[in-house]
Amino acid sequence: MWIYEKKLQHPVRVEKCDIAMARYLNAQYGGPDSELAASLRYLNQRYSMPTKKAKGLLTDIGTEELAHLEIIATLIYKLTKGVSPEQLRAAGLGGHYAHHDNALFYTDANGVPWTAAYIQATGDPVADLTEDMAAEQKARATYEHLINLTDDPGVKDALRFLREREVVHFQRFGEALNDVQDHLSYKRFY
Amino acid sequence: MDSQQREMLRRLQALEFVLTDLNLYLDTHPDCQAALQDFARISEDLRQLKIAYEQRYGLLTVAGFGSGRSPWNWVETPWPWEIDG
Numbered sequence: 303m304w305i306y307e308k309k310l311q312h313p314v315r316v317e318k319c320d321i322a323m324a325r326y327l328n329a330q331y332g333g334p335d336s337e338l339a340a341s342l343r344y345l346n347q348r349y350s351m352p353t354k355k356a357k358g359l360l361t362d363i364g365t366e367e368l369a370h371l372e373i374i375a376t377l378i379y380k381l382t383k384g385v386s387p388e389q390l391r392a393a394g395l396g397g398h399y400a401h402h403d404n405a406l407f408y409t410d411a412n413g414v415p416w417t418a419a420y421i422q423a424t425g426d427p428v429a430d431l432t433e434d435m436a437a438e439q440k441a442r443a444t445y446e447h448l449i450n451l452t453d454d455p456g457v458k459d460a461l462r463f464l465r466e467r468e469v470v471h472f473q474r475f476g477e478a479l480n481d482v483q484d485h486l487s488y489k490r491f492y
Numbered sequence: 493m494d495s496q497q498r499e500m501l502r503r504l505q506a507l508e509f510v511l512t513d514l515n516l517y518l519d520t521h522p523d524c525q526a527a528l529q530d531f532a533r534i535s536e537d538l539r540q541l542k543i544a545y546e547q548r549y550g551l552l553t554v555a556g557f558g559s560g561r562s563p564w565n566w567v568e569t570p571w572p573w574e575i576d577g
């Protein structure tokens with residue numbers, strides 16, 4: 303189960319409305335390497351993990367990614383708060399407005415809806431943890447692109463925080479992968 | 493949100509973040525005594541701070557300190573996306 307806490311993991315302040323940046327941030331809301339994809343991938347893969355460390359880590363990182371999803375949502379919400387249909391249209395979000403008005407939606411930066419085809423669960427712990435490590439690197443690279451797309455200090459601060467977390471997650475998944483490999487070779491030899 | 497509340501919330505976020513990071517570290521280093529000690533100390537500091545924050549500014553979790561008061565106080569305070577970080 304999960305218990306909701308009425309606060310963000312990291313503070314979010316934005317200087318001013320920036321519809322284009324909100325649109326780019328959708329990359330990490332509903333894109334292939336998004337926080338949504340990360341959370342759903344990890345929380346689903348944990349059921350077929352053989353070791354305590356891997357089960358624990360996928361549960362805990364999968365949970366932290368939900369907190370990151372909330373940070374991204376808050377950024378998008380604040381950057382587009384109160385904007386008119388004309389402004390959305392001018393920023394290339396007329397299509398988004400047609401489908402969703404000012405609501406948030408799980409799409410990538412180009413408006414393509416999120417799909418479970420972005421993620422995998424092979425049932426093979428080595429394959430799955432290796433996918434997770436790649437996912438963390440792809441998210442880190444995406445955050446670097448997003449940081450280059452804004453000069454709002456508040457947005458940059460939140461994105462730098464999220465980027466740093468991907469680096470830590472990559473490190474921890476690597477440790478869990480080593481542990482799984484030790485476990486599998488132990489099983490082979492005894 | 494006034495500056496006092498913001499400061500307290502920041503402190504809370506900082507402590508909880510250290511716990512989250514230690515949590516992941518301990519998942520793969522379960523025998524690290526230094527990390528275990530830090531985890532115990534910070535989780536106690538955080539527990540105290542949460543009680544103080546909830547007493548002053550409202551609930552963080554639905555069953556937090558002072559929950560169940562009338563009117564239903566869980567929905568009274570603003571949501572995370574509504575406050576000025």
Ligand SMILES: [Fe+2]
Nearest residue numbers: 340467468471
């Ligand atoms: Fe991550």
